[in-house]
Every structure is written in C-alpha cells, then in structure tokens.
Amino acid sequence: MKPYLLLALLLFTWTCAHAQNDIKRGTTNIALIKNPYGQIIDSISIKSSLDEGPAGFPFPDDTLYLDLDIFLPIDELTIETFAGGHAFGPQNCWVDPPYADIHLSISAGRNMIDSVSQSPVNRYFRSLLPALTQVQGPKALKAVSRHLISEVSSSLMAYPFVDIFMAQPNFDRKDIEYLRSVFPFNVAWLQGHPYMTRQFDRVKLMLEVVPKRLSKEVYVRPDGSSELFVLPRKGFSLLNFYSSDDPSSEQDHQTLQMPAVRDSILRDIPVISISNDASKTRWSRYTKGQSFDWPHYWRPPGDNPLADHYDFFPGSTYVLLHRGKVVEGIYPNLTLALKAVQYQQKD
Secondary structure: OOHHHHHHHHHHHHHHHHOOOOOOEEEEEEEEEEOHHHOOOOEEEEEOOOOOOOEEEEOOOOEEEEEEEEEOOOEEEEEEEEEOOEEEEEEEEEEOOOEEEEEEEEEOOEEEEEEEEOOOHHHHHHHHOHHHHOOOOHHHHHHHHHHHHHHOOOOHHHHHHHHHHHOOOOOOHHHHHHHHHHOOOOOHHHHOOHHHHHHHHHHHHHHOEOOHHHOEEEEEOOOOOEEEEEOOOOOEEEEEEEOOOOHHHHHHHHHHOOHHHHHHHOOOOOEEEEEOOOOHHHHHHHHOOOOOOOOEEEOOOOOOHHHHHHOOOOOOEEEEEEOOOEEEEEEOOHHHHHHHHHHHHHO
16 A cells, blocks of 8 residues: 555544544554664664653664654654764654664764655655745745645644744734644644644634733833833734843844834834843843833733733744734744734735
8 A cells, every 4th residue: 555545544544533532642663773874873862752851772783672652643753863972963753553663874974864664654754845845935835835734634744834834924814714724623632742732822822812901001111110001003013022131132122123124124013022031130131221212011920911921932922913902923033023024014
C-alpha cells in the first residue's frame, strides 16, 4: 500500500475511534542505526512530543533499541547525537507504531536523519515540504500552507503547517474561519496536545471581542502618576506588551521612533506600550530619560488586565485592534506586526 494511502487509513480509523477522548499514548519500538558516517556517535538524546525534556542514552554500538511512549496515532521525535561531549544538533522525524528504524549520520558537523524505515509517515511528511520551498512571499506561503493543513488536518502533522500559516503577516480573522472549517478544533484528543494548545489559544483570542472590563483601566505612567487609560475606539491601534529587560524591547522602541515607521506605516495608528515587568523600579529605570512619543504604562503581573489577557508570546507581543474591540492579529515581533499593518492598509 502506498504511504499516503496507509496514512489516510490510519488517521481515519483513529479519528473515528477517539474523536471524543483525551490525548492518547502508545508504545513503538525504535531502532536507532548508525550509518557509516555516523560511527563517531557515542550517545544520543530523544524526545517525543509529549515529553517535557529529552532522555539521554549511551550509544556505543551500531544499533540502539528503545521502546518509546509516543502520541497516537503518529508522533514527532526530536533526536540529538553526541560524540565526546560535543552536540551535533537536534533533528526531527515522524513515527508511528509498532516499529521504526531511524538511520543516523553526521554531515558537516551536523546530526542527520538519513531515513526512517518500517514507518511510512516520515517519508510522507517529507514529501509535503518541497511545496513550501518552491514559493516565496506571504500570499503564496499562506496558500500552500493552507493546502498542506487540509492534507493532514486530522493529525499532529498539521501543527508545523499551522505555525507557518499563522506566521504570515496577511493572516487575519478571515483565516480563522478557514481553520475552524478544515481543522478539527473540536477533536479533544488532538486539541489537548501541548503543540496544539498554543495555536488553539491564539485562535480563541482572535475570535473574541475585547472584554469591556479590559477597555478602561487605571495604569501607572513613567512619571509615577496614575492615568485612566481607554482603548481607542476609532480605526486601528497597536498594543505592545513588553519586558524592559528584554533586549528586543529597546530595539523595537527605537524602531518605533523612526520617521519611516511613525510617519508612514503607523501614521494614523496609535501605539500603546504596556510593561509586564514584575518590578516597577526596573521599569522606571528603563523609561527614565526616554523620549517616547507614545504612551507607556505599567502594572504588575497578575494585576495588569490587558497584559494578563493578551501578552501571549514569551518575548514581546503585539496586538492589532480595530475600534478597540476586534482583535485583527497577535504577533510575536514588531517586524511581523508592521507588515500586518501594511496588509491591512492595502485592504
């Protein structure tokens, strides 16, 4: 049977049986095999998508056999090889029960997964990737990733393509409706997976209207005074959630002061920066002497209504709002946020 037909049958059977259940674990037998150019490998670490961290193993012989707990029906493994304490970097591959033979080598100082036999899913996943490398630009990347999501929407294999789809600056609320229609957001066994949780949470934030309790709050200004802040109710606005000890925050704030940004891209779009610093003193040191020409506010984590709700990414988060209540996009960096604003302006 061809790999893609076998994968489709596997996913259909599993989806029918487990659509209403929590995420499931199973066991697969893994044979890790050193190819001729991998003989220097002396140890290895391996992690399934459900593991909190990798498990390490000595690897003195040509083959190492392991029984691994994996996410069912298919799972992504992260494998890193070592020699004499030197790490050759991680690589990923896809496996399913009951067996998988993973062939390893080292090339140009990097860990390589040459092939995965006994399991068709990795070969199928690799066959999808050239479609992404053959196109350029947000419009084309969004179209291709959208197609690939449709191809694998009933499995964990969809998550990297959803990441690419949602990372485009022209990703907006209309695309959320597509994801809801094609992607199984009601399938509990997939939705509960940690790789998918962040994607679901981001979608939920983009679907909601900004709660009224968040639209008007008192915040601390850089001079130490308090001010009643109300979200702008006309046009677009850009919220910037940041930490003052993150180097990218200072870089972003310098960029936001550039005439090409303030007087062109963001000419009619107010920017509001809200710090999520735990320490008011640290934030005050950061803002002291700065000549920001847009508002900066602070409240501590846990008592910072907008930041507690929308500060989504580990570093800075940018939220593009329309009329102070509609979330048009949530972005992990300023570059993507500015590109998204430009796409909104074209529309």
